[in-house]
Amino acid sequence: MGGGFEQELLFDLPEDTDPSGSTVVWNPWHGCKRYSEGCRNCYVYRIDGMHGKDASKISKTKSYSLPMQKTRGGKYRIPYGSLVYLCFSSDFFLEQADPWRPGIWEMIRIRRDLRFFLITKRIKRAAGLLPSYWDEIKSRIEICCTMEDQNAVNARFSAYSEFPAHSRTIVCEPLIGKINFSTLDGISKVIVGGESGPEARVCSYSWVMDIRRQCQEAGIAFYFKQTGARFEKDGKVYNIPRSIQHEQARKAGIDIKLAMSN
Numbered sequence: 001m002g003g004g005f006e007q008e009l010l011f012d013l014p015e016d017t018d019p020s021g022s023t024v025v026w027n028p029w030h031g032c033k034r035y036s037e038g039c040r041n042c043y044v045y046r047i048d049g050m051h052g053k054d055a056s057k058i059s060k061t062k063s064y065s066l067p068m069q070k071t072r073g074g075k076y077r078i079p080y081g082s083l084v085y086l087c088f089s090s091d092f093f094l095e096q097a098d099p100w101r102p103g104i105w106e107m108i109r110i111r112r113d114l115r116f117f118l119i120t121k122r123i124k125r126a127a128g129l130l131p132s133y134w135d136e137i138k139s140r141i142e143i144c145c146t147m148e149d150q151n152a153v154n155a156r157f158s159a160y161s162e163f164p165a166h167s168r169t170i171v172c173e174p175l176i177g178k179i180n181f182s183t184l185d186g187i188s189k190v191i192v193g194g195e196s197g198p199e200a201r202v203c204s205y206s207w208v209m210d211i212r213r214q215c216q217e218a219g220i221a222f223y224f225k226q227t228g229a230r231f232e233k234d235g236k237v238y239n240i241p242r243s244i245q246h247e248q249a250r251k252a253g254i255d256i257k258l259a260m261s262n
């Protein structure tokens, strides 16, 4: 896996990341299969394509056992207490990775000092793939679910609301259409962002604000992470450079932070 991935991913870390703390990206396998509309301009495909690689070929990486790896001095390579961003160049619940996932659960179980964060579109598979000791480890793993448009909400929301998570965060990114959640029961936060890259689809401020309203009415947290590369407001589409997409979202000043949110 090339350094470009880490660069892009670290740029995209959630807002509650402590910049002074240790954060690590752990990609135990690489490559993915497109799954829904949100995958059309997947950055894994885009960056692999730039290096002449085929992102649909899925393989275990040299980082598979990273949490267990030690330095010559005998210390873990992932420092004590780190926050680990898991599987950001694939989808954790990808079918092709089924033989490799039990080993991941074991490493998470052993490294009790670490917290983990992952985002999946394949939440409908997730509940059937948890280890027998899930209750022992679940408070240290935040599993977020992507819902990029209404079709994704219709297909994934009920599975996610029933998923036995410690807390639930919906990620509407890339947001590519208006979304109406008929309920947000059981959800603690919604994160919204536009699409990046040269083929980015337009994200509309009105869609963002509509999701914000639904979060406000439900009494849950809301985070506008970034505008994406093409952002529409009041009928005008703006091309926004990557370097200021997060900053522009911050300037909107529309986040909802709740004392009890994760």
Ligand code: SF4
Residues within 6 Å of the ligand: 032, 033, 034, 035, 036, 038, 039, 042, 043, 044, 045, 089, 090, 091, 121
């Ligand atoms: S699920 Fe994620 S990693 Fe996989 S193709 Fe879709 S966007 Fe890319």
